[in-house]
Amino acid sequence: MKIAIFTDTFYPDINGVAQTLKRLTNYLAEQKITFKVFAPTSTVEEDQSCPIHRFKSLPFFLYPECRLAVPNLFEIKSTIQDFSPDLIHVATPFSIGLCGVYLAKKLNIPLVGSYHTNFDRYLQYYGMPYLSKITWKYMHWFHRPCEKLFVPSIDTYQQLKQQGFTNLEIFPRGVDCKLFHPHYDTAEVKSLYKSEGKFLLTYVGRLAPEKDLETLLAVAKSIPAELNEKIQWLIVGDGPLREKLEAQAPNNVIFTGYLNGENLAQAYSASDLFVFPSSTETFGNVVLEALASGIPVIGANSGGVKNIIKSGEIGILCPPGNVEEFTKAIIHLIDNIPLRKQMGIACRNYALTQSWNRIFEDLIWQYTKVIDEQNERKYA
Template sequence: MRVVIITESYLPEVNGVANSVARIAGHLTARGHAVLVIAPRPVSLVDSADPHPVVRLRSIPMPGYSTVRLALPTRRLGRILAAFRPDVVHLASPFVLGAWGAKAAAELGLPIVAIYQTDVPGYARAYRLGLTEVVSWKVIQRLHARATMTLAPSTSTAAQLVEHGVPRVGMWGRGVDTALFHPGRRDDELRRSLAPNDEVLVGYVGRLAREKQVELLEDAAKLPGVQLVVVGDGPMRGAVQRRLGNARFLGPRRGAELARLYASLDVFVHTGPYETFCQTVQEAMASGVPVVAPAVGGPVDLVKPGQTGILVPPGDAAAFARAIAELAADERMRKEYGVAAFDAVASRTWSALGDELIGHYRAAVGAA
């Protein structure tokens, strides 16, 4: 097939949307399909080794988060689509650029597969963008109504979409690199450098941004016998560092270095309440690490309480601290949960999920 992927974010940006688009584009190319990616131009564009063409459109910074770029509206999209002649158009987390892409694709009579990935109403609330949740949902409903199908990453997100009038909703999760993220990456020397007194090592991996609410770990950072490590960067880093005085901030990590950090943890914690899937939870589970996460959104599908981790009420700092303390006090529980976590995601490879998505493409083409 010939596939155009129109995405709100792409490499070199580091986030779930950019990562999943890169994975899927690579998988499609490896399977012999022709792929074109259309994305906003980042702050600084460096040469990449993409095996497929990438068209960059002019962009502006998102208010309150300057490293996130929003593509400017352009009629050029229609000309690009007409020239490439795609069989299907994939909209990755559509909202701004995706809305223009949906319009252009619909005008050309092209089947559209829309991947809902970002909780825009939640972000609008967190960043006070001037969009109310009601208005955000109206925009989402109108945009996704153009799609041949909309794929949600979790059951709770699918239910939200249906509740707000989005038609033709299906399910498609996310893959995980089980060769990279694996319990065998555990590094005792790294652990000793981070927890020299043999503390229980608890880690957060992700952006340090307002919507992630990492400051909720303030109580957990003070637990005796616990060393909190924070991996990532973002506009809230300074504020979070001031709140989590006892934590170790390691900055962004990628590849094998990130995989060693995951596998060397005793507990993984994620605090953000706006996750439609939460890929870092899945990466931690693939690394054989039990998880503490909020009982909302994507983590509800991923984490099985009493088996692979603990779910807590979103926004409750004391509940996060209690859950971490419970796991820190019981090594046997941590090991059992870690083994079960690995088993739960071992089959969710990007290859398997990529082939599943190709099936959705074919269904969309057939429906159109």
């Protein structure tokens, strides 16, 4: 099997799409499955460890981590013809993805797609809800040629089904439980972030409007003063809102910028609670990382997050944007140490069932099914 992946973001970009695709290509390499990746240039040091074709690019205004490339279609066509893939997988609906769709149709190559980002919901946070109908029309047009459209959660599956999409398959996310675990020595982390003897509450993700960080800051400010003195907040990530958030944040909030690898895993492990107000997630990779670290999650009862969190067992789901409910949930778990510890054990046990290998095995089976069906039609 030979796979061509077309994406407008790829490792070492820091976002869920790029990280998921890097996991996928690692798995393909381990399974001796030949692949090529077509992606824009990255803003950070490029990855030289996999067969990847890069193209000059500019950031997309709604989501700077996704970049708009200016690809040379003739060059890509020549490369694809030489490579002769059995299947093309388009992961994003921008310029590189469009090249993948075009070449799949032009060269009669089986095509699948994956849906990673709720751009329709993003529009509300950027003051452009009037573009919703146009966005859905474009998404329909872009994904119509796909034999399968892979979605990360039940919530996204239902949302797209209501919008009239067909050939949907759930392609969830896994977590590296060897990297993310509760057993790090956290004394150094707590010292670094000035949280010795305090409860450490953590958020990980982009600092952007669609993550509803205004709710997070409002929650941080609404906790009663006598308890607030015992709390340290850790905001891990970067993005367009960072400067504004730092100016508005209370004194007990620390902004770390991006963390990755063991530095990120240690921050999770040192935390007492993970607080995630975003209601726009198609899945919520960071939620699964927190659970693998044995950390209960207080999240918005919306999007992919609500499909991960069993409220009352491994965390608490709150109405999106409801500062009072988020605050009550935090106080409840801080005050109830036995419940928090019980939840932490359940979090880890749940994460251990979310194996990347099992998820990718199913994806390869779906790839094979699409290829076989095309061959049957070709030789019928």
